[in-house]
Amino acid sequence: MKKVAFHTLGCKVNQYETEAMEELFEKRGYQIVGENEYADVYVINTCTVTNLGDRKSRQFIRRAKKLNHDSIIAVVGCYAQVAPKEIEKMNDVDVIIGTSDKRKIVESCEEAKEEKKKINMVKDFRMLNNFEELEIEEIKSRTRAYMKIQDGCNQYCSYCIIPYARGPIRSRTLENIISEAERLSQAGFKEVVLTGIHVASYGKDLGDISLLDVIKEVNKIEGIERIRLSSIEPTLIDREFMESVIKMPKVCDHFHLSLQSGSDTILKRMNRKYTTEEYRNIVKLIREYMPYAGITTDVIVGFPGEGQKEFEETCDFVKEINFSRIHVFKYSPRKGTPASKYINQVDGNIKHERSEKLINLGEELSIKFNKNLLGKTMEVLFEEESKDPSFIEGYTTNYVRVKAPFKEEYKGRILTVKITELDDENLIGEIEEF
Template sequence: MKTKKNIYINTIGCQMNVYDSGRISSLLAAENYTPVSSFENADLVIVNTCAIREKAVQKVHSFLGRMQALKKKKPFLTVVVAGCVAQQQGAALIERFPQVNIVLGTHAIDQLPDLLRRVKADGQPIVEVALTETIHEHPAHSVIPSVDREVTGFVTIMRGCDNYCTYCVVPYVRGREISRKPESIIAEIRAMVQCGVKEITLLGQNVNSYGVKQGLTSFPELLARVNDIEGLERIRFVTSHPKDLSDQLIASFGRLNKLCNHIHLPVQSGANPVLKRMNRKYTREAYLEKIDKLRRVSPAIAISTDFIVGFPGETDADFNDTIDLMKTVKFDSLFAFEYSDRPEAPAARFSDKIPSDVKYQRLQTLLDLQKEITTQNHAALIGQVFPVLIEGESKNQMKKPEAGIIELSGRTSENRIVNFAIPSDSLLDMDDLKGQIMNIRIEKAFLNSLRGIAVENQTEFLKPKRRHSHVA
């Protein structure tokens, strides 16, 4: 009988890392590892890392410093560094942080159980960072324990990137694009739905190019197949590269009833000279044309984006073009960052860097404008009714529960957070409520969320869900 052991996973970075951490947890559940909420109680600590920005790398190094102190107290503790920093820094991590036992590259997740056995047997650190040209088609049930009883889930449909934007390290740490077989993806989603998942987010560095290199089903065709899965309520996807956003995919927002009315379409800059130096392979005009097509198909579609400010060579005029594009599109939300050099990325060698104070000021200007736009967008929603998928208790309910009511939180199809209260009912517990879709009328608008009231009487509308057994 295998000895029971505790595992703590610290996930830093994108949704793909969240998915990979779920895979790791599932793999190690078969090795009798149980997740714990504190690394002090763990026998195995894994930090799943992100190398996209310097701040994320600093978080990794800080965490590993804490592991050095913990390992002095617990010499038999095993420490694993996984993800993009592991892939990028390799053996240098062990040289700098000798408390690390395994450096697990982005293509080596499925080797982890064997690597742990090797470390236990001989005590020698292991670095496994080889990039492969194949993608592991894990069994449909292999990620289920990590999402059991959850309403939303992630499914990776492809790995790697072939775009080579000059600021980005993804092709170097995740490898070239390779897509999973559609049958494997569909089987995994069906298994998750049987465990109660209602909303799936399909993940890839550039989902729009899914299947192209291998001659597989196209991404719009894959979406149509996922849309046919019984019991699934909603479909989302990230991330889309604007140059590969096809008319067929745009049309999917009008054809597929389960596809959420939201798209994340990173633009990075509103200036053509900057886009060219970034190697984004589209122009400002082409981006705006795709926004126009999306809104013709679905007028109320929510559009979010990414911006990098202070890219090398960005002039005041270039930044003003970015501001002008924001005012034109009126994005629902965005992620914005100051440019920072990344090892291996070509832009790190560009000589015309922007001073830190200029980058900071441009970022604040951009964020202030987005606050105004979001405030206006949200205010326009007051009085409207939206179907909201209940994800669980609101933060307010968890902090300050109020007698006689339960405050819930969920998201609209447009990916807006909505909080609302209903009378508590002893016949309905949280497992009954999670995953239900209720029509909510918006009464108040805030910067990061909305507040509303249920249109229906919940005692008539909500019905206890069938309890889902685990699929093995």
């Protein structure tokens, strides 16, 4: 039996697409093996948000060829989309597919093998006009499922390469979304996460339809007990949105609202579409309807022109909002974006110092948020064994990890848990209802 291995970098969208491509190979008789095992085909699903993603992709290409000198190497995804000529120069690469045509991955790899030729299928990002269906039919887990409903981005933030890699916004049809959600329910999933490159823009290319319409339809599906949103723009949230979702108990009280900076000066230079005052009011609105909502975010440090004053403004704003979790990124110049040409680029050592400080602040805020949950009774979807096999762990609706004494029958179930202890950034609880 022929074997294929995958190496996936980047976001949840990439992970979703990798699982769909794995299924395409399996239907053609391939066995999926680990990325460090001998395989006939190695697929690298790339990320290009930072220079590190590009470098990791190149490293794995070299490593894969050492595992099997005669293997076919396919490089797909965002890095392939923005740098196809660079990748084409690599002798070890046989197939190059950007952010479209992934459905043709198997045929392309087999053609490259049979005809001993290099295949480059990358299209100009401006030609990416239709949502490419990469549905997953065979579900491998039974707890939380990511469901891609949208691709592309029209925001053009000054630091971001993604609009050039993923192209303009394309929305999946509501009919196909509902169909996949029903399959997920039948497969035993309790929670679906609506994901995409810019989920908040869902429907803008389809006419009179929006993300709220998707949520309402998925909410009707029997068996799906939780609906979670992946990262969204804060400007999506208004009173009408909150009035609607509060009536749908399946919608999780967790919002990952992209911030990127707590300085209005830097937000403007980033070409973000909101101010800190608008962001502040949106968070207040969420907490008006969902008092214990988990608010998580991303922050970039070391953006060009960020001085100590602007960084301190970010730290102060982060404290004020009282996030439940923060993901911190050091600014990485991406060729082809406006910000890469900005003056006042920040020294790497300063970026590192600011990153460490903000990460520590984020950990403090996570612990503070979790302490407020001690003594409360919460619903937890248990997913997997903890590193300590005597515990099983899962997530609350507001996206806090909870551990409880392990029992095999808890897996894949939503159970009522009394929160009793704080263990670093995690919570420990006792099962109250089974």
